Amino acid sequence: MDWFHQLPVVWMGVIVFAGIAVATALIYCVVLALAARGWTPAFKAVSPVMLTPLAVIFGLIVGFLCAQVWNDGERANGAVIREAGALRTVLLLATIFPDPTEARIRALVRRHIQDAVDKEWPAMARQQTSLPTINAVDIEALEVILSVASRGEAQATAQREMISAFRTALDARSERLVISRAKINWVKWTVVLLLGGLILVTVALVHSDNRRTAAIAMALFAIGMASCVVLIASHNEPFTGEISVSPSLLLQVMPKE
Template sequence: MSDWLHNLPVPMMALVIFGFTYFLAALVFVAVALAATEERAKSLKAISPGMLPVLGIIFGLFVAFTAAQVWGDSDRAGAAVSREASALRSAVLLAAGLPAEQETKLRGLVRDYVGQAVAEEWPMMAHQEASLKATPPALADALKLVVTMMPQGRAQETSQREIVAALEQALDARRQRIIVSLASVNSVKWWCLYLQALCELLVIGFVHCDNRLGSAIAMGLFATGVATSVLLIAAHDRPFTGQISISPEPLRQIMPEAPTGHS
């Protein structure tokens, strides 16, 4: 599905998806009604109603497999953001064991990194444009600062080692969230999902071709189920896109405060 649909508010997304699905069901209803003439009605009625549960089960499996991917991507994205925030928080806390000048520089670099991630990377991830080609300058400078520092005593040496590990963990978590931001349900899966739904609608229409009201009710109910399933998947399809998306709030919460001036 395209960016414009994923970026719609959920009520508008629901309107588009339900409208399209009901339109598809209406087309099938009209097509079956036109095809079910007196000569053809008997042939259409000869289609076994036993196909309905079989096709319904296959459609349900399609939904389950697609939803499993979406839930997995969402869980991995949330875990990556939480792990990144936790690693950065650990680095900031451990900075207290460094000399005052290095501590101030490290806190400032972490603050710059968080600001860049929130202001630049999140909008890029929402449009699936984030890239792993470049390392964030602030985090690279933070690593360089800590690695090149000459520790004075075992305490600073331990702090240095732990801070480097925390910053490397934050970099790895960032890589994971960017990779997950590029994931989405591809067009082949969407086409297969709706094609299977179309097959089910056709069989409903054929089986009930002599009962227009019953056919309309059955098609409407199934179309509602299809639209509900598609809406649920589409709303969560891209973890960092749309109204229901993972926010950078965990990173904002751990952002070090800017140093205050002294008079």
């Protein structure tokens, strides 16, 4: 389903609405065809009260899934903000040191950001990231910062702050890579679609003696259900699709060559 999450929201909505519309029409036709063959008394015996618990369960699950995807999105965005802020702090503190040291630190920070944009972001979009490890660029950057010979209290303080800021950037990067694998699993999607289907069947049974009422009621719920599915699916994977966390903040921080 990776291709689905990478679609623009409009096309994602077209597919979801079309799929649910077909399923709704199929349920409508089957139930009313059975009603025409004498099943109406049995269908009408189904109490409309059955809709209440089904709707409550459906609403709760949709609410929990929305909370999950929005929380993942906020965590992903927060990780990128922290990483960008920490790298910016490193660059600002590097100005205290001699030009050769500053230039080397700026070059390593630029490589860190370039690797994140060119390599990590496409992998995160495909959810193909591995467990986060410190790469060669970050190791070299730490070695450079640690090897700086401080001259005076100001440079010693700046060196300590740079080490702390760079560790914050590495922690934020690790969190970003971990969050990129977050998504709603197939079991949760199955439950949502199954409950939605049960509600559509129940609506059709309750209104099986009136085709127009059944069509209107089923259409209204189908539209609401499709809207919920599109809402959740478009936010499902934090770094995938049209609504995703971009590396724009890191690019704003990246020093020029």
